[in-house]
Amino acid sequence: MPEGDTIFRTARTLSRALVGKTVTRFHSEYAQLASANDQHPFTGQIITKVEARGKYLLMHFADPKDSTSERAGSERILATHMLMSGSWHIYRLGEPWQDSRANMRILIETADFVAVGFRIPVARLHTPQTLTRDKKIPQTERDVLSEDFDAKAAVERLQKHGREELGNALVRQDVLAGVGNVFKSEICFLERISPFRKVDTLTDTQIKKLVAAAQKLLAANVLEDSGDLVVTFSGKQRRTTHSADPGDSLWVYGRKGEPCRRCSTTIQRALQQPNARSTYWCPVCQPLSTATPQPVGQTANPPRDKKQKAPLE
Incomplete structure (x- = not known):
């Protein structure tokens, strides 16, 4: 199972490639994520932050039409946990993948890069409010690698x-x-x-x-x-x-x-x-x-x- 160091490095790489970029394509094999995308498409949204919380990786999305004050209310957060087999990869458009497409569970594409979640067993959508109530996802002060660690x-x-x-x-x-x-x-x-x-x-x-x-x-x-x-x-x-x-x-x-x-x-x-x-x-x-x-x-x-x-x- 990936530990905190692996998730931290993954979040750092995804952040460099994706933060501030607009989503041009989103696909998921999971019914909950696919349904959420049908109701409120990720396409056109901006990735505002990618962070590690212990063994969870959190990707934040916001609607660019929202003002700064409104953004907190419309923000969606994709929380994924790798367990034993999952991983996130980042590729430039057209670059060959290092894993089979059959193992793809989540795909997030921008104008420059595509992030692919392979064999990810746990994926949930949160708002900032529901994230604070999820006891399985640690707060930053409990994350050993966080600047806020106490x-x-x-x-x-x-x-x-x-x-x-x-x-x-x-x-x-x-x-x-x-x-x-x-x-x-x-x-x-x-x-x-x-x-x-x-x-x-x-x-x-x-x-x-x-x-x-x-x-x-x-x-x-x-x-x-x-x-x-x-x-x-x-x-x-x-x-x-x-x-x-x-x-x-x-x-x-x-x-x-x-x-x-x-x-x-x-x-x-x-x-x-x-x-x-x-x-x-x-x-x-x-x-x-x-x-x-x-x-x-x-x-x-x-x-x-x-x-x-x-x-x-």
Whole structure:
């Protein structure tokens, strides 16, 4: 599933290509969007903003005939979530697509570019008023990559989930919008904390460092690398280590059975309940107990609390 960094970069690219442009063609395979387009065509409307909210991408449309004061009332907002398979691409007119037309779910065309949503499973239309009432779409102050992100409030929200395991609490979008399974595992490793620790066993300092690590890691993965150019199709290697080698880009995620980059202990993977999310960790660098991590090179398994034992695959 795309995480906050992917959605942020997607929104930035779409924004460069589309904001301020007039829609010349709109098509959707979804009945709700098609019906809305029939009743109030998107063609002729201006795309005023494209933004990321955690794992949601929001595209704002307004009627150019409306005055500034009226625009807020007529504005429509297309909210999409990629889940596991969806993606947005941007192409210049006539440029070959990198995916099949059979997978196209939403198409938005301007005089210069066409934005194509492939295999997007969640798409909803909002007004500014209904958007504020949608509890699944986070407000900007909860988005780790937003300029409005409130780190102090995030610490307090995390503390309120004291009886949850840390790995589960970190991916709650109402706590840290944008953090997913990859960053969850990497954040816990960097802070040397087991993702199976209950949040209320952590100190205030540890929780503050976890939130700071989330900000740092996601921000590092959205650094500008294309100036003000519109990159029509590209992939980006997610990186949490300092290595330039693509094979060494992550500390623990996706590395089950491989040696820890710190202590050479075998990295483990579990499906963390209750939602069976993939979690990776080093049992030595991240002991389940509150004791200090064992010295690098010591590979004995740390003691486990049977009630919090993680179900290994």
